[in-house]
Amino acid sequence: MCPGYTRHIGRRSLLARTAAIGLLAGLSPVLAAVVHGASEPKNAVFRRVRPTDPQWPDEASWDRLNRDVGGHLTKVRSPLAACADGPDSASCRDALKDLRNPYFIGDQAGATQTSGWVDAWMSAPSVYAVAARTTADVVAAVNFARENRLRLVVKGGGHSYQGTSNAADSLLVWTRAMNDIVLHDAFVPQGCAVPGEPAVSVGAGAIWMHVYDAVTTKGGRYVVGGGCTTVGVAGLIQSGGFGSFSKQYGTAASWLLEAEVVTADGTVRIANACTNPELFWGLKGGGGGSLGVITRLTLKTHALPEWFGSTYATIEAASDDAFRRLIGAFVDFYAEHLFNPHWGESITIHRNNVLAITLVSQGLDQQQSASVWQSFRAWIAASPLEYRLTAAPLIGSIPARHWWDAEFLKRYVPRSVVSDPRPGALPGDMWWSGDAGQVGWFLHGFESTWLPASLLEKDQRGRLTDALFSATRQWWGVQLQFNKALGGAPDAAVAAARDTATNPAVLTAFALALVVGDGPPAYPGVPGHEPDLDAARLNARAIARAMQELRKVAPDPGSYVSESNYFETDWQRSYWGTNYPRLQAVKAKYDPDGLFFVHHGVGSEDWSTDGFTRLAGR
Numbered sequence: 001m002c003p004g005y006t007r008h009i010g011r012r013s014l015l016a017r018t019a020a021i022g023l024l025a026g027l028s029p030v031l032a033a034v035v036h037g038a039s040e041p042k043n044a045v046f047r048r049v050r051p052t053d054p055q056w057p058d059e060a061s062w063d064r065l066n067r068d069v070g071g072h073l074t075k076v077r078s079p080l081a082a083c084a085d086g087p088d089s090a091s092c093r094d095a096l097k098d099l100r101n102p103y104f105i106g107d108q109a110g111a112t113q114t115s116g117w118v119d120a121w122m123s124a125p126s127v128y129a130v131a132a133r134t135t136a137d138v139v140a141a142v143n144f145a146r147e148n149r150l151r152l153v154v155k156g157g158g159h160s161y162q163g164t165s166n167a168a169d170s171l172l173v174w175t176r177a178m179n180d181i182v183l184h185d186a187f188v189p190q191g192c193a194v195p196g197e198p199a200v201s202v203g204a205g206a207i208w209m210h211v212y213d214a215v216t217t218k219g220g221r222y223v224v225g226g227g228c229t230t231v232g233v234a235g236l237i238q239s240g241g242f243g244s245f246s247k248q249y250g251t252a253a254s255w256l257l258e259a260e261v262v263t264a265d266g267t268v269r270i271a272n273a274c275t276n277p278e279l280f281w282g283l284k285g286g287g288g289g290s291l292g293v294i295t296r297l298t299l300k301t302h303a304l305p306e307w308f309g310s311t312y313a314t315i316e317a318a319s320d321d322a323f324r325r326l327i328g329a330f331v332d333f334y335a336e337h338l339f340n341p342h343w344g345e346s347i348t349i350h351r352n353n354v355l356a357i358t359l360v361s362q363g364l365d366q367q368q369s370a371s372v373w374q375s376f377r378a379w380i381a382a383s384p385l386e387y388r389l390t391a392a393p394l395i396g397s398i399p400a401r402h403w404w405d406a407e408f409l410k411r412y413v414p415r416s417v418v419s420d421p422r423p424g425a426l427p428g429d430m431w432w433s434g435d436a437g438q439v440g441w442f443l444h445g446f447e448s449t450w451l452p453a454s455l456l457e458k459d460q461r462g463r464l465t466d467a468l469f470s471a472t473r474q475w476w477g478v479q480l481q482f483n484k485a486l487g488g489a490p491d492a493a494v495a496a497a498r499d500t501a502t503n504p505a506v507l508t509a510f511a512l513a514l515v516v517g518d519g520p521p522a523y524p525g526v527p528g529h530e531p532d533l534d535a536a537r538l539n540a541r542a543i544a545r546a547m548q549e550l551r552k553v554a555p556d557p558g559s560y561v562s563e564s565n566y567f568e569t570d571w572q573r574s575y576w577g578t579n580y581p582r583l584q585a586v587k588a589k590y591d592p593d594g595l596f597f598v599h600h601g602v603g604s605e606d607w608s609t610d611g612f613t614r615l616a617g618r
Contacts, residue, residue, distance in 0.1 A: 046614035048151045050169040051127055057148050062128065068140040069130050076125040076172065078110040083526045096529070099521060102230040102439050103420040103429050106158060106207065109174050112166050113159045113230070115522045117443040118536035120566040121163035121599075122524065126153055126172035132205075133177050135260065135268055135295045141173045142293060143266040146595050151611055154289050154596075156205045157232025161446060162566050164289050164598035165235070167611065173293055175234065178203035181214045187298055189258040189272035199257055201298040204234040212404035213428050220401055221301040224252040227345075228438070229404070229431045234294045239562040240285035240502040242484040245308070245362045248341035250486060250493030253284035253500045255300040261292040264595040268295075282586035282602075285502035287561050287575070290601035291590055309361040309369050309397030310345075314390040315380060316354050322386040323353040323472075328465040330355060333376045334482075335456040339510060341490055344483030351472045354390075358434075359482075366397045406430045440521035444536040445543035447516070447565050449550055450509035450558040451480070453487030460553075467553045471515065474545040478515055484560060485509035503577040505558030512560055515546045561600075571600040 049055045057065075066073035079099060083092035098104045105111045110125035130141040145152040155165035156175045166172075180203045186196025200215050200223055209229035215221050224243045226236045241252030249255075258272040259280065269292075271280035282291050317323035327349060342364055348356040361369050373395060380387045402408040406428040409417045418436060420429040431439075455464040471478045486494050487510040494507050517539040522531035557574040559565070564574065572580045580602075587603045594603055597611035604611070606618035 043616040045616045045618075046149075048149050048612045050612070055149065057144075057150075061144075061148070065130070065140060065144045068144075069137040070133065072131045072133060072137060074109065074129050074131060076110040076127060076129050078125045079104075079108055080523055080526065083523070087526050087528055092526075096521075096523075100436075100439050101420060101422070102431055102435075103425065104422065105439070106176065106230055109155075109172060111158065112155075112163070113157070113439065114161055114163070115440050115442045116531070117161070117163065117446075117566050118531065118533060118540060120443075122522070123163070123166055124168035126167065126170040129172035129174045131174050131177055132295075135262065138173055138175070138262045138293050138295055139266050139268060141171065142262050142264065142595070145171050146264060146266070146593075151597070152595060154293050155232075156234045157207055157230060157236075159228065159231045159235065160288075161443060161563065162599050164601070169612075175203070175205035175232075175293070175295070177205055178295060179206040179210065181206060181211060183214065183219055183301075184298070187257060189298070190270050190275060192272060192274040197257075198301045199298050200301055201296060202233050203296055204232075204294045206233045207231060208233060208236070209404065209429065209431075213406075215301055216304060216401060216403065217405045217428075219301075220304055222249070222304045222400070223299050223301045224249045224255055226252070227432075228435050234297060235288040236562075237297055237299070238283055238286065238288035238291075238294065240500065240506075240560065241562075242481075242560075244344050244360045244483055246483045246486070246493075247344045247489050248362055248493065249302060250489060251285070251497045251500060251502060251506070252299070253502065254493065254496035255302075256280075256284050256297060257300055258298040259283050259294050260296040261294050263292040264591040264593065278582075278586050279590055281499070282501055282583055284500040285561075285576075286583050286586070287501075287598065287601045289598040290596050290603065291586060292596065304400050305363040306400060307361075307363060307365050307397040308400040308403045309364055309366065309395070311357060311359045311361065311369060311373065311393070311395045313357040313393035314354060315357075316388045316390055318353075318386045318388070320353065322383075323355075324465065324469045326355055326387060327468050328461065329376070329379055331456070331461045331465050331468075333379075335458075335461065337372055337375070338482070339453075339456060339488045341488065341493075346479050346481045346483075348477055348479045349468055349472055350477040351475055357393075361397065362400070364397060366395065369397060370395045437518075441518040442520065442522035442531050442536070443566075444517040444519060445515070445540035445565075446563065447543055447547035448512055448514050448559045448563050449547065449554050450485055450503075450505045450560075451511050451513050451550070451554050452505075453485075453508055453510040455553060456510055463553050467549050471546040471549040474542055474549065476515055476517065476539075476542045476546040478513060478546060478550070480511040480513055482511045484512035484563075501576055501579045501583055502561075503558050503575060503579065505556070505577060506560075509558070512563070513547075513550050513554070514563065515543045515550075517543050566599070568600065572605075575600070 079095045082095040109129040112123045116122035132138050151170040153167045153170045154173045158165050182201045184199045187199035188196045207230050208225040215223045227244050237253050261269055269276050317326050342361050345360045417430040418433050486507050523529040557570050559574045561575040583602045
């Protein structure tokens, strides 16, 4: 979801099987159940095998799989195995330091970008991983898992907040090394008789920083992708996907032209509008890890605007009443000046009567952007006893081609980025400094809802203002991410998104409202780095209360699948709305036995919460 997320507390990962006995000693009973899986349901009809079961493949079987994948099968080792002898050892200190580097995390089969979620999940390494280099490697892994009744997990970038890219006692298909990037001047999907168009083909393990470097910095075009530079391409596309400039360009999934995917029967399929069209539709926002393993995607690229820009300001109100008026003034200002394709990213309405503005723009130079803000700045300046700018506002634009240009950013705005410090790292491997808090964070709570654009009508703005203010009185803050809703977007972007599996609520919403809290990286069993469960649960309750205030003006559930409550009850409707029955039909056709399972993914209601046991009658 990054960049632009504001944190309320603070952050990450777990342990290797080789070190599990010692490190798990400090786990609470709840977290231990999350890691090892719950007891088998009474209505079980099919159960996948674990390493403790006699049906678990023997060493000879694993050796055969290793040969089939060209020697790319590995026993997974968590970086935290280095802490088995205690947190003060040099190796443990190095590991804890490395785990604050998202590029290091991405290079580890046994690590995830989020360390866990209280009472939900903890990062848990698979037993084995196929570090796939080719589509044939993925086919071999899928067939092996199906034939041996194994829990299968797929990971590219590993950014899943809900823990869908990791599971204990599983076989991991790890696509990190499948990262080729190829630009096309005129791509035509297989089997389609249509004009070619500019596009980029991307391996499933590629991350957005590398795609932006190829498409924008070097190629001078734009592709809709994630805000956080280390997010994996395949996972974001399957979740729908939003970029900082989605208010102009729509969702990332909207511009998928073709995918190569390995389905549960081990078949390699091409999915596009002309071949396997229902599978193609399902991959566009139907959620990652549910319908197959994507090995390659081809995405449409767009003409690059001349300018990308950003606007930062922080305003402090002197009283609660003044803060409520400030929220109302910004709602009016947004509706009248910013509700258009030029503006994206977010504002954060803090619980301490502070409004933080962290917006981006496209197609506007510095002077044009500054002129937009004149009336709002004048409103603030007219009441100096009630409002204080905590720092001078920053409004600027740069040539759009340099937005992800690491060399340019390090030279002109060095504080905005952090480079991978490891020896031999690629010089362009960087992440936004504002995203550092998400590296390894331990989630306490995460709520989201799309806010309908009807709330921006003049007679509804008061209700919206009251709800936003009331949410902060629950002792928590609210963030509105304007780029993750398509109300106010061009007709072409809305039409393209309508032909995806994403909940249609996104088409008429003006913002995705987020209420989120977290703590520092959590490593159960590593002294001094365990999660604070009491604080996490207390914060989770406050987060829920804050979202309840927003639900009063947005009562119909509608959440972005990648950024939502792990404990969402009506998740089928919330994530996909009226699209869910169609997704079920796609699942039944291409994965009738449920080989692919993720938490709250399509068809997951047929399984136990850990994905190991199919339930009777399902």
